[in-house]
Every structure is written in structure tokens, then in C-alpha cells.
Amino acid sequence: KSLSDTPPPRRPFSRVTEEDLTFFRTLLPGRTITDPDLLESSNVDWLKSVRGSSEVLLRPQTTEEVSQILRYCNSHNLAVNPQGGNTGLVGGSVPVYDEIVLSTALMNNILHFNDVSGILTCQSGCILENLSLYLEERGHIMPLDLGAKGSCQIGGNVATNAGGLRLLRYGSLHGTVLGLEVVLADGRVLDCLSTLRKDNTGYDLKQLFIGSEGTLGVITAVSILCPQKPKSVNVVFLGCETFEQLLKTFQLSKRMLGEILSAYEFLDSECLNLLKTHLKLQNPVSDCPFYIVIETQGSDPNHDEEKLHNFLEEAMASSLVVDGTVATEEGKIKALWSMRERITEALTHDGFTYKYDISLPVERIYQLVTDMRRHLGDRAKSVVGYGHVGDGNLHLNITSPAKNAALLAAIEPFVYEWTAKFQGSISAEHGLGLKKRNYIHYSLGVRWRVFPPCR
Template structure:
């Protein structure tokens, strides 16, 4: 195979570099690994290049293959495309012209944001034109009275949060990748994150969207009202559609007040039954100030120790909880939390713990949880899964996968947003092989379904999970999705091979 020959030559040339050997070992082209058939899209011609250059100029049209590498490969290096061009528009009008031309010329398009996904949703599979939102990064308006921010889709989440913080507001979304992910990508994937338990998902916080359809039509669903019942709520169709129905260009987002007091507790527990009882008690005792409830197991903490050289601040325990409270009255919130913790200790639900109130200490403890994905790509190979499960079955899947993998896995570990039933399950192996992947899938998805769970909690379906949509949804539901795709994108140029079964 030509790809293998190229990789072997490349390895020989840079055999002193461990990083590049790992990249080659992990990153054969997606189309080869998964035996995907290219759909009947046209290939780029000189006249296509000239059209895009006339709109964007040479500096916003990337064709250099070294520069294209970052657009062709997901940060985890699990998927790899062969696109030869990335376009970087700045305005909705430019996006409209580009998509209309692509639709008229049957050219496939891959919407691209901050490249922080885990399911291959924003990376081309073949030679799709990459349409990047990275230069669409203007914050257009912040309304202090209503608490609504309006911005372009390419705004980085952390930058957006810093901006609204100037007037005492916060973005109701907090992710470990906040320093690089785009708000448009967050909306397109209906991202969840650490604070969903408190503030809800983006369907409830996005008030309006501007979207460009495949034929270049600009769909204005912008609104700054929580209540606007003028017909169908079309914006909701695009939240979580992963760029398969249109390209999001603008977002209007409701921002809650920023908390005056934040406290974080890091706790050690003996077993999952006590984790579950502690969660129920936290909801009852902490009520309106409970903003996050995260859980980690022992193998996760071992992974943190090995890869990040970070230790548990309270010693070793079978399970760990991060419980955050945020409110407006420090004395009131502190009293509630300490009463809750004292009661948990008296009932022997919690064995030990520590509480942080100073920002730098809070950040240090949160980093134990938030930095876990930062070292995923440094493993031999890590299969990452994102599921929702009934809480009574939350760790059953981890135990089942540990048993199912046996000696094939170096480590199986789970952590996640227990407050909204979202488990992140990782299977670490020495290197990727199709045999190991076939051993894991569809077992993990079938078992999730048996446990009455969802095979994708917050990362979306993307490319990697698309072929399992029929397992996750009934036939008529999948058929309705396909009909919706045909309505908005009859030629199928928008992010092909993603979400729907390929």
C-alpha cells in the first residue's frame, strides 16, 4: 500500500523523533482504515481555486500541504483526511457565496472550528473543502440589561467568557478545551461540559442563530428573547446538527450572572453506592448553589498520576468527587456546604476531603479533572467514549469493559459529569489495530443500549459513531433525520459521512 510505504520512509527519515513515529502509527487515512467509499462529488479544478481566490484573496485560502495538516487531522489523531484547501471567510456574505458556489458545482464542504472534537466531526474524510470559522471572531454586542451576547461563530469560548465577565456575566458553558474551542462549534455539537448540571444545555441557552444553508441561503433565526413563539423554532434544528444542515455564522446566547462566591470540595469515597447517596444528598442539601458534580474512579486517578504527575490532595480512595457550589452570598453558601459535608462524614458517606475557596486553589483542584484530555494523545492509543447512563448503571459499563478487554487493554477508566449522567470511558491500548477496535465496537454501544443509555452524551456522532446511529435510534427516527438532511442539503455537500450512517 502506498500510504504504508510513505509512512515507512517517513519513519526511517525521522526515526529519532518519537512524536512523529507515533503520529504515523496512529494516523493512516480515515478512508483506508474504515473502508469508506467516496461519494460522487466533483474534484477541485483551477477555476474553483480562482473563484475562491477572487472572494478571499490568497492569504485566506490555504493550499500549502504542511499548513493543511492541522485541518486534515483531529487533535487526537484518530481521523485524517486528504483535503487540499481550507477557506477562511470573515463574513456571513462570504460564507454564503462560497456555499452557493460549492452547491452549484457539487463540491463537498467540511465545516471547521477549533478542532477540539473526539468523533471526527470537523475533519474531512476525503478531499472536502475545509470551511473554517477561525476568522469569524467578532463579539458584536453585549447587552448588560438582558444578559445576552451576540457574536460570530468563530469566537473562542474563553475569550467570550472573559468579555462578558467585564459586566458580571458568564457563559453558561465550561469545557476543558475552552481556550481553543469555538462557540459555533459548541452550538453545532450541543456541547455540555462541567456546568450543564446547573445551567442546562445549549438548547436552553441559545436564543438565536444565523445559519447559511448549503445553497447559500442565509437563514436569520436571530433573537434576543427567551420567549419568542413566532412559528417553528428552526434554530433548534441546527443545535447539535454538527454542520450537516448548515454553517452557523452568528450566535445569540443568554448569559447568567457571574457567581460572587465559589467553593470546591474534593472528596474520597469507599464505593459507588455511597457516591450515589452523596449525589442525592447534595441535590437536596445544596439545592440552588450546587453547580457541578464530577466523579473519578481509581484508574482515572492513577492515569492522572502517571501522565500529569498530579496527585490526589487527600490520598488514595476508590472514588473521588468534585462538588462545586456557586452563589451570591459567601457566608450563606459556605454554611450550607459545611453542613452538608459534616452530615456526609457523620453518615460515613465520605471518608475524607478538602475544601478550596481561593481561586488559585480551586483552579489547582479543577485541573486534576480538566487536564485529563490534554494527555490523551500521548498514550500509545486511547479509545474514548462518551455515553449517558442511568445513574444506577453508571459504572457498570466500566466494569463490563474492563472484563471484556482483559489483557488487551493497558487500562480501562471512567470519569465524568455525574450530575447529568454523562460518563467518559477510556480504553488504553499499546497501539491502534482494527482487531482491537472491532473487539470494542459495537460491544460498548450494544451494552450501553442494554443499560438504557445513550451512545453519545455530548460529543455528538461525528464520523466515528455515525454508522451506529441505527443502533441508537429507531428506524423511523433515523429516516426522519435523513429526510431533514435532504430538505436542507439536497446535494449532500455539507459535512458528508458525518452523523447519518455511511
């Protein structure tokens, strides 16, 4: 039996009593939810693959309320599961058993924006897309973007250290998050909500919470450095014959597009089939084994277009790509991005999905897909590969008509052993959650080396 299917045992936490509910109802009148129908969506993850049985959902609005909740739960031995937009893909956002769900959905105020420095400070429950819209009106953008933007929250993004589509350009949240406010399990508030770009006074405590997936405290506010809104955006969708050519095109794009390159993503032909079959999206170019989505963001449309034109001419002339289409207008840009962003959604219609979010040396990333296809033969319905080439991050997804223990046993630990063999990471950007927690040893990056003393 795969370890993925084995949840940790329920620890000896207390069960919620009437007395506890009275405390919560007094603290959060109208925001202490116990109606099972209203709790349903908080107990099930986005993929509908894991389900908890929580009987209480708390919806605080302020840091003080979060602090009172955690202090109370800590002293009464009650387990708590922080929840943002519940778009996590590793089963970490919902309870395993009857943990209280602490939702940050009502903590959605923007606290401050400085349009000189581009630094935004907001509560952790702000939805990523709402922040983007707010910033765009002020000539800025969020430094991260992901397909779940309409539901995921900035607190959840920080808690998972989400990567997304533009990490290549704007870097990880470890660089763009400037400050955090976090409530620890005993209710103490750790105030690191700095808005300074430089601060070397002591240890950088906030870094510990970026990617901590709710295990160290509840993030209640975030300050983040936001880039200027680009004056010109172009998106290109290209078709390509081999993965080697796709990688060469990546090198060429870095060389010829330089500072305006903001995303370099890929999908294989199986992904495109799923988009066609399940979402009725049409291939904008001719059929190829691989497709590339390139985005440029810059400050001068003429300059960007000239660079892009030269790059495309070179890519075509050297036969690295066989077909392509360019979008400069918003509607077409969105349509091209859908071909990449909606693969996760298409997969949910294909059957039960086994998801792997792997970091590898970039030249290896597609080899895992071909090896897995060979390894599984006809046991899987679809084996697809897509992801963030620019970050060396593969999303390997495998579907079957229904949950299938034999198929899972064929995939795991094969996929983890393969990844470990090439010093990859089994959790590139989605986190460990419930689904990957038992596999952490395959890629835990820290190793000690001790040399014997000199004689």
C-alpha cells in the same frame, strides 16, 4: 472489522480546479490556503486519530463570504467540511477525503452584549474562553464550560450541542441559545438570530441546527443567554469508597446544596493514576477508588460556605466520603478542576485511546466500566471511567500501546449493545462525527408505535 474503521465511500463530488481556486482567491484574498504545511493542522483531528487530505482551507470573515463560498461550492458540486476549533472527539471536524475546509476561525467578533438581559450575540468563530473573559469583565459568565475552552468555538459548541461541566446548573444549549444565523448549503442565509427569551410564533427552527454537526448548514452567529457571574465559587474534591456512596453523596448534595450546586463530576482511581503518571499531578486527598469534584456558585459567600460546611459534615459523618479538600481561592480552584479537566489530555499520553461517550440511567453508569474491564481482561492497557454524574453521562476510555484491531473488535459492538440494553445513548454530548455514525441505530431515540384501528 469494526465499522469504526470503515469510512463512507467518497461521493461523486468534483475535485477542486484552478478555476475554483481563482474564484476563492478573488473572494478571500490571502485567506485561501493551499500550502500543505499550513493545511496540515486542519486535516488532522485533536486526538490525531483521523486524517483527511483536503488541499484547500478557506477562512471567511463575514456571513456574506460564507454564503458566497457555499453557493459556489453547491453549484460546482464541491464538498465542504465546516470547522471550528477542531477539538471535536468523534472525527467530524476534519475532512474524510478532499473536502474543502471552511474554517470559522476569523469570524471572531462579538456583536452585542446586553448587560440587563445577559444576552450575548457574537460570530460563531469566537473562542469559548475569550467569550468567558469578555463576559466576566461585565459581571456575567458563559452558561457552558469545557476542558477545550481555550480552543473550541461557540459555533462548534452549538454544532455539537456540547454539554460540559455545568450543564447540571445552566442546562443544555437547546435552552440557552436564543438565536442562530445559519448559511445553508445553497448559500441562503437563515436569519433566526433572535434575542428574545420567549417567541412562540411558529416552529423553533434554530433547534434543528443545535447538534447538527455541520450537516445542515454553517452556523455564522449565535445569541446566547448568559448567567450573572457568581459572587462566590467553591470547589470540593472528595474521595469515596464505592460508586453507590458516590451516588448517595450526589443525592445529599442536591438536598443540602440546592440552588448553589453547579457541577457534580467524578473520576475513578485509574484516571488519577494517569494524571499522576503522565501529567505529574498529585492526588489532593488520600487514595480512594472514586473521586468527586463538586462546584458551588452563589451570590453570598457566607451563605454558601455555611451550606457547604453542613453538607461536608453530613457526608463525613454518614461515612459517604472518606476524605476531602475545599478550595475557595482561584489558584486552588483551578488546581482541583485540573484533576477532572485534564484527564482527556492524560489519556493521550497513555497510548491509542478508544473513546465512548455514553448516557445511561445514572445508577448504571459505572457498571459499564466494570463490565468492560472484566470483558477485556488484560487485552487493554487502561480502562477508565469519569464524567458528568449530574447528567448521567459516562466517559469510558480504553487505551492500548498502539491502534489495535483485535482490541477494537472486542470493545465494539459490546459497548453499544450494553448501552442499548439499558436504553442509553451511544453519543451523549460529543456527537456522531465519523466515528459513531455507523452506530446511530443503537440509540436513535425516535420510535413509532401504531395501534390497529378500533373495530
